[in-house]
Amino acid sequence: MNAAPTNPELLNRLAAEYVLGTLRGPARRRLERWRNSSSLLDERCRFWEDRLLPLLLPALRPVRPPPHVWQDIRARLELPAPARRGRALLYALAASVLIVLGVGAMLYWRSLTPAPTEAATIAAPSGTVVWRVEIYAAPGTVAHLSVRAGTLAAAPAGHDYELWALPKGGTPVSLGLLPHGPNAARRTLTVSQQQALAKASQVAVSVEPSGGSPTGQPTGPVVFVAPLRSVS
């Protein structure tokens, strides 16, 4: 794969045509790859995205999308349904009763950070921690995953690291992209991810094209495999 150009004039021209939308086809794909690795190009794209915005917004008359769109988004992301108003009131009532009863201990308990149920430390052969993955799947809570990046977490140019659960007797299930640099990521686990994790004793990291595996299975080299341990 070609490296991104460095000539500022050329970068600016490509970025402007990309943002405008007239850069199409393979040239557009190539620029998207370059943007992931060239901070100069990324800066130029953001410049045009920001500056051209006022050309677009006044030309648009907001249109409220039909309700099923939001329901479909929620279903695709497996987001929990919002609490109903009546139920919220009931909870409020229950909570106040508890307070009246003086259950201060409950509030104290709630203020504690929940502990992870499983964790994996992904380390380089030298012992340097690259990522720390923690799974929070205690019954009655929204299952989620948190990843903290240590050192060495920069993916090769134009690529991302993707995390996988390796369920016994099954195919790998993606747990999403791993954060770069000092970022921490926290994301809700879908039902299929939770099921895969329940059957997994290992997680793996593969190198994937920017944005993640296009097939849903690891396509690039697997660079780390780490045990997933219960935290008691």
Place this chain on the structure above:
Amino acid sequence: MSSSAGSDRELDEQLVELLRGCAQSQAPALQRLYSLTSPTLFACLIRMLRRRSLAEEALQDVFVTIWQRAWQYQPERGRPMAWLVAIARYRAIDLLRHERSAAFPVADLPAVQEPADEAADDRTVTLAGTALLERCLALLTGEQRRCLELAFVGGNSHADVARLVGSPLGTVKSWIRRALQSLKACLES
């Protein structure tokens, strides 16, 4: 538009906060972000894709992407609305690659008259930076400006723009190139 400057900033701050919530997997943040920005993003997608059903599908993709990539958004590197609109426009352009035949360019007049939507949140339309851009656009020729709008707002390719303005492809390409050069010089001065 001086009165909109304050509410623009407020809206920006609110959107930044909601994106931060999305990055932490807080579903209510996504829902609030959706109710604030989906009318504008949906309008943008309808304008580019022409077909409502396709725009609805694209809007789903856009919010799934926003949820997954919210952690990448950095407020110090650009306005949140620009980040959101970029996700929507790039998704539309990707879909256009498959959907729109070369014989079906999009004029700047909407083919479908959208009813005025009173329920839509007007605050989603933010105008910060308009004055500067307007000043810079005024330096362009009429053709240059029209070509930019057909490309940026309508999602038209060079070839579609050329067909719509009835000028040769090479001429249109160079109008657009010169328009962007002139805008850059003006916007950065």
